[in-house]
Ligand SMILES: [Ca+2]
């Protein structure tokens with residue numbers, strides 16, 4: 001990853017809520033392509049790609065930041081994903097369904113205190129076909145909903161318009177090749193981008 005250079009395309013001084021989203025090519029966070037702020041995790045990409053800098057299959061995303069509950073209660077966190085998904089809240093693994101699958105809901109519970117900030121990390125990949133990633137919660141005082149932007153805070157200082165794109169040096173492919181199926185994809189990309 002040392003050879004990948006990052007370039008700030010645009011920046012803004014307006015800080016907003018949301019989660020930091022790191023978008024990778026490869027299902028195991030192989031090559032970082034884009035870092036941005038996502039207000040919520042509510043994506044129905046279906047057969048498409050998350051952005052023009054990512055493939056429509058074999059990509060992964062890691063969302064990081066903090067979540068702030070409104071009530072001192074036991075919360076249930078839900079994911080709806082195609083394909084794999086893992087969720088941690090306050091460092092505790094609540095959801096782990098990392099196998100390829102069609103859109104599937106998973107859930108886990110944790111007791112939280114109102115107003116406190118808890119770390120949250122959500123990891124996701126799409127192998128092939130449709131791609132879906134949604135993050136919801138509920139509690140005794142709160143109906144199930146997509147976790148709203150107002151209760152999420154990114155792990156880095158990101159603004160609404162900041163997007164970090166990564167360059168595509170050929171050497172970084174060699175560093176990142178871990179399994180044979182990925183090397184096939186990377187060879188194709190190298191051929192088309194150089
Ligand atoms: Ca796909």
Ligand SMILES: [Ca+2]
Pocket residue numbers: 082083101126127128129130131
């Ligand atoms: Ca899929």
